[in-house]
Amino acid sequence: MREIVFDTETTGLDPKTGDRMVEIGCVEMVNLVPTGKVYHAYYNPERDMPSGAEAVHGLSAAFLADKPLFRDICDELLDFIEDSPLIAHNAGFDFGFLNAELGLCERVAVCTSRMIDTVALAKRRHPGAKLSLDALCTRYGIDRSHRVKHGALLDAELLAQVYVELKGGRQIGLELAADRAASVPDLVAVRKAPAGPRRTPRPHAPSPAEIARHRDFMAGIENPLWG
Template identity: 50%
Template sequence: MREIVLDTETTGFDPETGDRIVEIGAVELVGHVPTGQTYHQYINPERAMPDEAFQVHGLGDDFLRDKPKFAQVGRAFLDFIGDAKLVIHNAAFDIKFLNAELKWMKLPQIPWEQAIDTLAIARRRFPGSPASLDALCRRFGIDNSSRTLHGALLDSEILAEVYLELIGGRQPDFALSQQAQVTSGESSQEWTPPARPTPLPARLTQKEAAAHAEFIGKLGDDPLWLKT
């Protein structure tokens, strides 16, 4: 199973009032294990970076000016995520921005059901407790000391660790799916057990076999199981 842990950084809170994406970071998981494949892109928002956004992300107008616009990277982004589940903290926010950008490019929208919201998972597991990414890092003992500013790739890497803890630890299925693989690399669906070299001995005694034969003899000459 392929999943993409995803984070975006934006100029504000609402794409309908002119806010845009300035950074996308994503980490690939296969079978809940990071593969080392990532996607990271800074994006020119085509507008001035508000002071409050600069304070959060540390991304200024001079830095973003020569970066590609979303229209130049949107297709490559969609190709990277494919139909994988998207693991996002507060998914509604990121999907809202991504779909706005994709709509302006006349590209396919990301279905809401493609997203896995770790914020919702955390609130179900720990009702009434803080559920921010920093709070979850503290709960699970995950080092986020390098998170002095919000960065999309760093946050997605940290979120990947948080997600694995939320669903039951780094081996949520206790590796049962991997144990089902045979040594040749074939899947468990393709594997069948070999025949025993020596058949097991009968467990019926001669007395039991004779009693069974006597019982069958009393059922007549036309038992149901012999009919075709």
């Protein structure tokens, strides 16, 4: 299944009071595996940048002055996300700004039925724990040392890793196998022994030559953990 993990940076907290989206970063995932395809864009917000917002993401009005307007390149974004589910951290915030920008250029809003909120997922999985992106990266051992300030694409890439962990991480295959076994309680019983005479097991002990090669191989390992 194709999913898009995304993040936005803005001039403030509320598009209803004139705040605008200034950056978006999207990461494509198929069956919970990043494909390497991303979409990233900066936008000229056509307004000033409050100092508090700039302190968070480092994007100044001067830096954004020559960037395209959202309405001029929004088709690129819409082509990238297609009709895939959209995953964000505190997704209501990002959806609010994305749909506000689409509304300003008279485009159809993205339906919130496509929204997957990783904060809600984390709250169910880790009740009472800290739910910030930084806290979840720490919990799951995800390297965020290069995250000095917020950045939409960087945060989307980190969130993609967090999302995989929230969905089961490396244990996904094992959980599916367990679910499969639970759904077929007599799975072992239906595996009948093959009919016919049984043969005597063949010996599988290593030969002296194999033992010697193994000893030489082990001796060549530098600083072994067992030494």
